[in-house]
Amino acid sequence: MENIESKLREEAKRLLLEKRADIIVGYEKGTLPLTATPCFVSTEAEADKLVYNELCTQNLAKYVHDLITAHKNSQKRVKPEDRKKKVIGVVARGCTTRSLIIHLQERQYERDEVYIIGVPCEGYVDKKNLAKALDSAEIIDGNLDGLQLKIKTAAGDKTIAVSDVIAPNCAVCRFNNPIISDIMVGTPAPVKNPATEYDKISEFEKKDIAERWDYFTKEMEKCIRCNACRQACPSCYCPTCFAEQSQPQWVGIGEDKSDTQVFQCMRLFHMVGRCVDCGSCISVCPMGVDLRNYLKKIDKDCWELFGTRAGSSMEEMPPLGKFSEQDKEDFIYNP
Amino acid sequence: MEKRLIKKNTLTGIAGKMADEFKVWAPVKQEENVIFSPLEKNEQPFFAYLNSKNAPKQIFFPHTETLMKYTSTPKGMVFAAEENKADKTVLFGVRPCDAHSFALLDMLFDQEKYKDQYYINKRNNTTVITLACVEPPYATCFCTSVDGEPVDDKGADILITDIGDNYLVEFVTPKGEKLANYFGETKADAAAETKKKEIAEKAKQAIKSKIPAHEIKPILDVNFENPIWATIHGKCLACGTCTWMCPTCHCFDISDEVKGNDGVRIRSWDSCMFPLFTKETSGHNPRTSQKERWRQRVMHKFKYYVDNFNAIACVGCGRCVMSCPVNLDIRKVVEDIAKIK
Structure with missing residues (x-):
């Protein structure tokens, strides 16, 4: 991918200088080799830390929602005429813009509260795939040279092509370029291989x-209920998750297998027409639970039954937000 | 105490033999993760591991634990204490940092003022066998900054060190010595001990990651309201990965689970990263945002524990550093705090 970092930094500086955005959510270099981590830029000097490459995994739409919500809460006790709007700039690739579309369609904030810096995406490096390619040898140091990873490991040096260790969701991505944006930095990347998704x-x-039940129970047994999947998900923004409600208490807080299964099932069902396959929940899971199998199934059903794909267009309403007489309903009675 | 030498290929056999008499927790490979788990019959432990994915603290302090049971009857409530039985257990092959964490947890759960029988019972019934790190497993290991060492017997009953041709087995406590008959007859000579000292020193020097863990204590003492606390938590997802993986995190929650007339009172792990942590019945939470929660995490590890027990509540295993989904690195947080003037 062309190096767009210098353009990105310039753009960020311009936005802050012209007061078009109050804060910009982007990525910076991480403290571990071959990682990038979310960062917040509010001064021109800070803009120089912005990076953008195939090591940027997180969907930043989550932070856009968090920042706007926190700002709105802080304005609650301010007189309406004195309330200030805060604009959040965000470095957004295809999946991030899909999440932003979902937020906008679900009336979480207004379009002018977010400034979208669109970036093309070639897919990001999947930690698990990389560990597999390295035979789990620890990465001592590494750098990204074009689309090649030059890695120094405990077991010697290795060069790996990014395309060989790309995340499974990226490999079949249909929307790797921004769907909506206020400015596009870089030229759109070639579409991936969605035919096999x-x-x-x-x-x-x-x-x-x-067999399906066995697989589900096996995967759910790995879950340690750290909630990282939910916390990383841009579509999981309920102020209080059902899992934390105490009156009534829907799920126990302990290790009971059925509580874990119920928690995960409920979260998955809340993703109907709302999961953009950004892979954030999977990349953050410390135990490697296969959540994507189920999320993708929901996505497939949604496409086959209602002909919509989450956040794929600003105009098309989400499947659970619209009604048509042609909606399929036979499956409700006849599963 | 006594020291012996064993052949390097005998470790798995010894663990297997112990499994006939004890419940043996050992590292096992489950798909891509290495985790501590009780050995099933004929199950092979995986000793060629770096460190386990999650800390082995759940052996003494389970994720969920029943404290008592009760039943509502026409004559009133009937309470039943949980049996609190602990099997004779061997924890085989923990790393020195994790064994160190047991010594730290003992200070809290087994102190003069408060005795946690659930923890103590399991701890007393368990023999801890530490497998020293002759080479530091990860670049993120920083045990030497928090009073640990890669070859160290803190919290261990038996310490096993790879000295090249053989393993040197050191019995650290009388509890460890009771298992001596599993480790052959070969007494260790002075040469083996010298070799071990050399290896230990070399391993210590190989730990390159360092943090000013002791140095920040006086800074934390006077900087509860410092603006730095507003700069740490921005990208934190408020998930519990760091605290769940941590060998020393020990905050818990107690809740009742009731079904019909029967109820159980359970204790489960809690995490200072969760919004529900310290939320009061009224709905008020003195720690209103992730800012206060992160301050609590740092303060608890590097100030409050030092105030209470004169020990840092971190063993430098680096799990939180490696597992944090957004790379919020505690080493950097501590370094930044050290820079406060």
């Missing part, structure tokens, strides 16, 4: 119930 799900669907 449901292949694995179709295979999984063919398994019998017992």
